[in-house]
Amino acid sequence: MSEDSRSPIRRDAAAIAAYAGAFGASFGAVSVASGLTIAQTMVLSLVMFSGASQFALVGVIGGGGAGLAAVPTALLLGVRNMFYGVPIAGILGRRGRSGPRRLVAAQLVIDETTAMAVGRDVPAEQRYAFWATGVMGFLLWNCGTLAGALGGSAIGDPATLGLDAMAPASFLALVWPRLRSAEARWVGAGGALVATALIPLVPAGVPVLAAAPIAVVTGLFPRRGATAEGGQR
Amino acid sequence: MIWVAVVVASVGCYLLKLAGMSLPASVLERPDVRRVALLLPVAMLSALVAVELFDGGGVLGVDPWLLAGVGAAVVALLLRQSFIVVIVVAAATTAVLRALT
Numbered sequence: 001m002s003e004d005s006r007s008p009i010r011r012d013a014a015a016i017a018a019y020a021g022a023f024g025a026s027f028g029a030v031s032v033a034s035g036l037t038i039a040q041t042m043v044l045s046l047v048m049f050s051g052a053s054q055f056a057l058v059g060v061i062g063g064g065g066a067g068l069a070a071v072p073t074a075l076l077l078g079v080r081n082m083f084y085g086v087p088i089a090g091i092l093g094r095r096g097r098s099g100p101r102r103l104v105a106a107q108l109v110i111d112e113t114t115a116m117a118v119g120r121d122v123p124a125e126q127r128y129a130f131w132a133t134g135v136m137g138f139l140l141w142n143c144g145t146l147a148g149a150l151g152g153s154a155i156g157d158p159a160t161l162g163l164d165a166m167a168p169a170s171f172l173a174l175v176w177p178r179l180r181s182a183e184a185r186w187v188g189a190g191g192a193l194v195a196t197a198l199i200p201l202v203p204a205g206v207p208v209l210a211a212a213p214i215a216v217v218t219g220l221f222p223r224r225g226a227t228a229e230g231g232q233r
Numbered sequence: 234m235i236w237v238a239v240v241v242a243s244v245g246c247y248l249l250k251l252a253g254m255s256l257p258a259s260v261l262e263r264p265d266v267r268r269v270a271l272l273l274p275v276a277m278l279s280a281l282v283a284v285e286l287f288d289g290g291g292v293l294g295v296d297p298w299l300l301a302g303v304g305a306a307v308v309a310l311l312l313r314q315s316f317i318v319v320i321v322v323a324a325a326t327t328a329v330l331r332a333l334t
Contacts, residue, residue: 012316019320040239047243057242061235068234071242078246080277085253087270090261097254106251111281118274162328165302168285169323171278172306173316178275187272188279195280199288207288211280212273219269 001124009116009125013132016112019166020051021140026158027054028148034062038149045145049138050110053077056204076205083212084114091117091126108134111167115174183218190214298334302327 024045031041036058044054053074060070088109089097096105108130117130158164179185191211198207260266286303287295306323314322 015317015320019324036235036239040235043239043243048246050246053242053246057238061238068238068241070238071245074242075245075249078249080281081246082249082253083273083277085250086256086261086266087274089254089256090267090270094258102254103251106254107247109250109254111278114274115278118271160328160331162298162302162324162326162331164285165299165306165323165327166320168282168299168303169306169320170316171282172303173310173319175275175278176310178271184272184275187276191276191280192283196283196287196293199284200292204288204291207284208277208280211276215272215276216269219272220265222268 001122001128005122005125006128009120009129010132013116013129013136016116016133016170017136017140019163019170020112020137021144022158022161022163023051023167024141024144025148025151026163027051027058028145028150029152030055030062030148031058031145032149032152034058036061038146041145041149042142045142048074048078049107049141050078050081051141052111052205073204076203076209079205080111080208080212081109083209084109084111087118088114088130091123091130093123093127096127105130105134108138110134110137111171112137115171119174119177121177183222187214187218298327298330301330 027045028041031044031054032038036044041058044057048054048057056077057070057074060073085106088105092101092105095101113130113134116133117126120126120129175188179188191214194210194214195207198210202210256266261270282303286300287293289295302323302325305326306319309319309322
């Protein structure tokens with residue numbers, strides 16, 4: 001893989017890592033304000049390393065919930081990373097998912113790394129995008145968390161800077177190239193619709209999981225002439 | 234008690250990630266599994282975008298400035314802008330609209 005194809009991937013990964021750093025800082029501040037210690041806050045960012053689950057956990061604890069009541073919500077929000085593991089394992093290939101590498105790679109399987117990896121067409125670029133986004137994102141998320149936990153209320157509200165618009169915009173941008181096939185467009189629209197319809201009906205985390213069966217059914221029973229490879233070279 | 238919750242939930246989230254990565258190669262390389270693997274992120278990330286836009290805390294709700302920011306990102310995508318331009322346009326649109334109101 002040439003430097004020409006690496007440098008734009010690194011640039012995009014750095015942009016994701018930058019907003020991960022800013023979000024990490026707000027997580028650190030929120031976590032300490034919710035009654036967790038700095039050490040507990042850092043364990044979450046280092047070991048859980050999954051923004052939605054972390055915010056949910058400290059949210060329940062901060063809202064006065066008994067500690068253990070927060071666990072199922074955090075886990076439910078983490079289940080989607082398990083589904084992401086399937087395409088990522090395929091992208092990393094046999095070498096990338098053997099031995100200790102698999103243990104490290106697994107920790108980096110989150111929304112951002114999955115979106116960056118599947119947003120590329122060439123396998124070598126997909127692997128590079130996964131690792132670049134994962135390593136930079138992990139470092140900045142944790143540095144940000146520590147800064148936020150120490151700085152506390154000095155950290156401004158990320159909403160003021162519009163940072164909360166960056167996550168959905170980035171997922172959309174990264175899924176965009178995949179939407180070249182009609183089949184993928186239907187799957188994406190179906191996932192969004194099902195999730196939206198379920199928001200008032202089921203606990204947090206479930207709406208996104210409910211989109212998975214759409215991909216499974218469509219993948220197992222493809223219509224003739226329509227394949228998910230439509231966007232591939 | 235907080236420590237127990239932190240450790241159990243953190244280790245649990247890691248094991249979920251590891252479980253997904255641990256399907257055997259014989260399964261991962263089947264053509265139907267590859268098709269599903271290609272479509273899973275499309276379905277789930279689209280669902281995630283919808284939830285980030287329309288989840289008002291367990292009820293349907295929308296922050297119009299957030300929606301406008303993501304709408305601006307779609308325009309940038311249609312104009313074939315780069316990834317960084319797209320996410321900066323989204324954040325700037327939302328931030329400016331919030332500052333004005």
